[in-house]
Amino acid sequence: MRILLSIFGFLFLMGIAGGIGVLAIFWHFGQGLPDYTQLENYEPEVMTRVHASDGALIAEYAREKRVFVPITAVPHKVIDAFVAAEDKNFYSHPGIDFASVLRAAVTNVINLGTGRRPVGASTITQQVAKNFLLTSEVSYERKIKEAILSFRIERAFSKDHILELYLNEIYLGSGAYGVAAASLRYFDKSLDELNVEEAAYLAALPKAPSNYHPVRNHDEAKARRNWVIGRMLEEKYITEAEAQTAWASPLVSKTRESVDTYQADFFAEEVRRQLVDRYGEGMLYDGGLSVRSTVDPRMQSVADKALFDGLVAYDRRHGWRGPVTQIDMSGDWQQKLREVEKPSDIPWDLAVVLGTDAKEATLGLQSGEQGRIPLRFLTWARPWQKGQTLGPVVNKPSDVLTVGDVVYVKHFAELDGEKLPPNTYGLRQIPNANGGLVAMDPHTGRVLAMTGGFSHALSKFNRATQARRQPGSAFKPFVYLAALDQGFTPSTLVLDAPFVIDQGPGLGKWKPGNYSGNFYGPSTMRLGIEKSRNLMTVRLAQTIGMPTVAEYAERFGIVDDLPEVLSMSLGAAETTVMRLTAAYAELVNGGKKITPTLIDRIQDRRGNVIYRRDERECAQCQNVAFRNQMPPDLPDTREQLTDPASAFQMVHIMEGVVSRGTGRTIAELGYPLAGKTGTTNDSRDAWFVGFSPDLAVGVYVGFDDNRSLGDKEQGASAAAPIWKEFMRGALEGTKAIPFRTPPGIRMVRVESRTGIPARPGDQDVIWEAFKPGTIPASNDNVIDGGYNGFGGSDGGNGGAVSGPGGIY
Secondary structure (H helix, E strand, O other): OHHHHHHHHHHHHHHHHHHHHHHHHHHHHOOOOOOHHHHHHOOOOEOEEEEOOOOOEEEEEOOOEEOOOOHHHOOHHHHHHHHHHHOOOOOOOOOOOHHHHHHHHHHHHHOOOOOOOOOOOOOHHHHHHHHHHOOOOOOHHHHHHHHHHHHHHHHHOOHHHHHHHHHHHOEOOOOEEOHHHHHHHHHOOOHHHOOHHHHHHHHHOOOOHHHHOOOOOHHHHHHHHHHHHHHHHHOOOOOHHHHHHHHHOOOOOOOOOOOOEOOOHHHHHHHHHHHHHHHOHHHHHHEOOEEEEOOOHHHHHHHHHHHHHHHHHHHHOOOEOOOOEEOOOOOOHHHHHHOOOOOOOOOOEEEEEEEEOOOEEEEEEOOOOEEEEEHHHOOOOOEEEOOOEEOOOOOOHHHOOOOOEEEEEEEOOEEOOEEOOOOEEEEEOOOOOEEEEEEEOOOOOEEEEEEOOOOOOOOOOOOOOOOOEOOHHHHHHHHHHHHHHOOOOOOOEEEEOOOOEEOOOOOOEEOOOOOOOOOOEEEEHHHHHHOOOHHHHHHHHHHHOHHHHHHHHHHOOOOOOOOOOHHHHHOOOOEOHHHHHHHHHHHHOOOEOOOOEOEEEEEOOOOOEEEEOOOOOOHHHOOOOOOOOOOOOOOOOOOEOOOHHHHHHHHHHHHHHHHOOOOHHHHHHOOOOEEEEEEOHHHOEEEEEEEEOOEEEEEEEEOOOOOOOOOOOOHHHHHHHHHHHHHHHHOOOOOOOOOOOOOOOEEEEEEOOOOOEOOOOOOOEEEEEEOOOOOOOOOOOEEOOOOOOOOOOOOOOOOOOOOOOOOO
């Protein structure tokens, strides 16, 4: 008896000592642990998504691809699968499953010396503690801290909250964080669409996602999935019949396809920059923003194709600059060809020239197949020469290509209705000129399409928003608009004659000229725009005063602080495609101020609207049931920049540019359209900016290094065809509606050369727009700008001017 008491006493004392030791360990390691209460307001790093105006996805920004789902929205089968696989006693243990810990310890002792990997017994709560508050270091110290934090977390939070943390944070492979992102990644389904076997597969991943990839490690992944299904049956989460069905189901991963995703790389990048400026990179990549942009996917596709094709067409006019590279044809040419890099957004194939004869070049493609380029598809490829000129005529394929040349090619099954032999290709090259296009709603400023260059993969520089270039004659309408606001009419005569002005001591004389090199005498203001007469524009600017011109340039957002010198009236100051297109939009909308915008609305991760483009209040719009009533009237808060009648007169004049002037090739589209070409000194910049009644579009083409596009290139040849093709696609299927005429405008038939009302027998008669009381009975007064041959001005702008001569 005494011995038994001694043993029990010893064990009792050992128990007390052990308990004290455990408490001491917990006290020691419990000091300075991370604050677990921060988990109460858990906000995981959630991706930001940018959507098009129709809801289609155009971009995602994230450091970790995660979609946060509250526990109340997670289906029971998903919860059951993870609990069965990871922590069967989750709902009953206090943070540590002591039975599982003991079982794991015994198993590890038995496995000593066998080389088997030690098994663990981490609960879901412990994994939350590790993932959120600790590192993944393998050590007893970390496990003790993990256990302490698990007890604390269990006391502070509900089981549902702990599960919510776990299911949204856990990494499940292939870049997917959280069950919602993994469901989309592996099965292209939302969580509520998953079946038992799919939920079981997701629950199979936490242990080792890379070991259970559904394609690379299919058999191991299926075995692990089936084990989870067995655990779900054992825990009575599913029936025997459900388990048998799930076991028998194949493991098939489906690439995410159901989400409509559109390519709008330049647009999306500009949105990204704006979000960073507004909220910072942390909010962009981790904040879970939902951004509804203004882009119209169909219109964006039309814009990308129009600019791409237009730059290729320009480039082909100026010859062949040679192959992408050359490869040694000895050995495996196919492998060498695969190693040549190709931009991801270039829709052409890479091929190597295998041989040439008198009629064609033979190609080898990356697939190993062979193709052919007929001689007639090579005749454009005359050698490029300095100054964008062409070398000798191509007479045979070897004039262009040699064996080993790696080139871009495009497949043609037919051309202009002619069916071509199999494997026929055309030669292509990446243009070295570039450009930008912007299309916007002129009434709101919403940017419907924007492309900033030939290839986003080759260059992220956005030539629609970042390139500052001279607009040339595309600026002239705003000089003429200022004159119209001061009482001039479209029929006012302006002298088209030589103009020379002294720029000051040692600077020589400035002598602008017309593009044609000719002088046409007194001409109407309409003709000055339609034919893009430089001399008329300079005289008109001198008459109304360059301070006025500068004020209009700033008022319409084209240029800030325009230098008040006459050369600026010809578009010598730099601007962007976005700014100039917005200014044109303010002409066609009746002179109302707009702000170009790429974002309609931004919501935070909880769905709260934190930004809205349209800030107008509408009390009648809230909680209204629609019963076919008329929509409420909203106030028009846009600033009036100019007389609506003057704006319409300018629009009407620019209709003449399309029907009779420098943009007349566009008239064949058959829609009411208006616009203006622009070409700068030495053809360094080519523009066409214009509009339909409800769409404003600007196009720019030029070299990034500001060299000449070529002597014969101008806005009408390089930019207008792109504008035309965009409008062809953008307006397809729409009704042709006329430009809206403001109150008070009178339309009068006039003789086009003189601008006075037409008389019986006049041949060249057009309609002209006049304000009340301004219809001319005769046209004897000619505006000469007060020019006296020495740079004087009756507008107080005498003295030196600076700037290039002759911008067209």
